[in-house]
Amino acid sequence: MTDTQYMAPQTLDEAVTAFAAGGEAARILAGGTDLLVQMGAGMVNPGVIVDVKKITELNSIEETADGGFVVGAAVAGAVLEEHPTFGKVWPGVLEGLNLIGSTQIQGRASLGGNLCNGSPAADGVPAMVAAGAVLTVQGPNGRRDIPVKDVPTGPGKTSLAPGEIAVCFTFPPRPAGSSDAYLRMIPRTEMDIAVVGVGVNLTMKDGVCTDASVGLGAVAPTVLLVEDAAKALIGSKLDAAALDAAAAACSAACNPIDDKRGTIAYRTKVAGVLLKRTAAIAAKRAAGV
Amino acid sequence: MAKLHISTTINGEPTEYLCAPDETMLDVLRNGLGLTGSKEGCGSGDCGACSITMDGRLVCACLVLAAEAEGSEIETIEGMADGEALHPLQQKFLEMAALQCGICTPGMLVAAKSLLEQNPNPTETEVRYWLAGNLCRCTGYDKIIRAVMDTAADMRGAA
Numbered sequence: 001m002t003d004t005q006y007m008a009p010q011t012l013d014e015a016v017t018a019f020a021a022g023g024e025a026a027r028i029l030a031g032g033t034d035l036l037v038q039m040g041a042g043m044v045n046p047g048v049i050v051d052v053k054k055i056t057e058l059n060s061i062e063e064t065a066d067g068g069f070v071v072g073a074a075v076a077g078a079v080l081e082e083h084p085t086f087g088k089v090w091p092g093v094l095e096g097l098n099l100i101g102s103t104q105i106q107g108r109a110s111l112g113g114n115l116c117n118g119s120p121a122a123d124g125v126p127a128m129v130a131a132g133a134v135l136t137v138q139g140p141n142g143r144r145d146i147p148v149k150d151v152p153t154g155p156g157k158t159s160l161a162p163g164e165i166a167v168c169f170t171f172p173p174r175p176a177g178s179s180d181a182y183l184r185m186i187p188r189t190e191m192d193i194a195v196v197g198v199g200v201n202l203t204m205k206d207g208v209c210t211d212a213s214v215g216l217g218a219v220a221p222t223v224l225l226v227e228d229a230a231k232a233l234i235g236s237k238l239d240a241a242a243l244d245a246a247a248a249a250c251s252a253a254c255n256p257i258d259d260k261r262g263t264i265a266y267r268t269k270v271a272g273v274l275l276k277r278t279a280a281i282a283a284k285r286a287a288g289v
Numbered sequence: 290m291a292k293l294h295i296s297t298t299i300n301g302e303p304t305e306y307l308c309a310p311d312e313t314m315l316d317v318l319r320n321g322l323g324l325t326g327s328k329e330g331c332g333s334g335d336c337g338a339c340s341i342t343m344d345g346r347l348v349c350a351c352l353v354l355a356a357e358a359e360g361s362e363i364e365t366i367e368g369m370a371d372g373e374a375l376h377p378l379q380q381k382f383l384e385m386a387a388l389q390c391g392i393c394t395p396g397m398l399v400a401a402k403s404l405l406e407q408n409p410n411p412t413e414t415e416v417r418y419w420l421a422g423n424l425c426r427c428t429g430y431d432k433i434i435r436a437v438m439d440t441a442a443d444m445r446g447a448a
Contacts, residue, residue, distance in 0.1 A: 006293060032354065033334055036352045078346065101422065103418075104334065
């Protein structure tokens with residue numbers, strides 16, 4: 001048997017102290033949809049489990065005065081879905097999060113957990129990368145901000161230092177004519193892991209794309225920000241030539257694995273196809289259609 | 290290992306139990322409290338046979354630590370009928386034979402009840418997506434979906 005300890009501190013400072021003191025055997029419990037599976041499979045045997053769901057800052061959603069959002073790292077998918085405005089401003093980020101697992105999983109799974117679990121195929125991450133979201137972490141040496149794109153460093157690995165806890169995500173204010181979308185390819189219609197996932201964030205003015213950002217998942221050791229795809233879209237009317245160039249940039253960025261869900265060749269091709277479809281949805285939303 | 294003392298509410302009844310820090314809610318329900326209606330299918334959140342609600346939110350009991358239930362409101366399949374009077378979903382599942390072996394049924398019922406509480410008039414697509422995390426290896430799902438749709442219609446008519 002283990003001698004696991006469980007604690008549910010009310011404050012972030014207490015959580016940071018306990019998590020740091022627990023060292024490598026400490027685990028953060030947000031929704032637990034990865035942690036409890038790993039524990040059940042005997043993959044991890046935590047010395048201390050720090051449940052962060054009683055800490056207000058990790059569990060609140062705030063719309064800031066400038067139109068940005070601050071979303072607690074432990075906010076469950078179903079809770080963010082029920083927020084009156086977040087999903088109108090960031091529909092792509094929300095649909096990425098909401099694609100994770102079943103209704104039951106949505107009652108618990110969080111953006112912070114999805115990011116820190118470090119899966120290259122994490123559905124919550126590509127749209128956050130495209131959104132330019134920033135993760136605030138707090139650890140024994142204080143607080144710092146990390147762009148979401150710089151958090152994953154490899155399968156199961158992140159750039160969080162030992163003892164650091166994901167606190168909240170900041171989403172920037174949006175210019176008029178902006179929206180986003182996330183699509184993933186899976187071999188069925190629900191309850192599967194992405195073969196490719198694409199998040200596209202766009203700003204359109206008079207039919208011209210004035211700003212764009214593309215996040216690509218499941219085709220490399222980490223989720224990627226594909227700057228060449230964004231460059232191909234910016235300044236265009238999202239015509240066929242621009243979309244072809246952006247799709248080619250996504251395919252070129254791929255460095256995927258061959259596995260039972262998809263071959264390297266398939267993932268590479270689908271990355272381009274999905275870019276086009278996702279950009280079309282984001283553009284339609286940005287136009288308010 | 291030091292056990293934790295947890296005070297919670299299960300199906301409206303104040304309940305206390307001792308649990309290990311890494312014990313799941315499902316294990317405490319089934320082994321500690323004798324509430325064996327919640328089933329363990331996969332133990333990894335894939336099958337939904339252990340569906341319960343925690344503070345009104347549908348979750349898999351296998352993915353909740355028993356220690357997390359401190360101060361919360363848990364509802365299980367055992368709280369669904371009102372004494373001998375079955376919930377309309379339970380009655381309809383019987384009438385329409387929306388089950389065969391029965392292992393998935395408690396989870397299906399808890400999940401379907403949670404859906405109808407927040408959406409009394411779901412489309413068939415909404416029912417199918419809502420129940421996508423409840424696996425059934427017998428029925429092919431069709432009778433279950435029709436039973437939920439029929440119950441929703443009945444309950445709207447009665448309201």
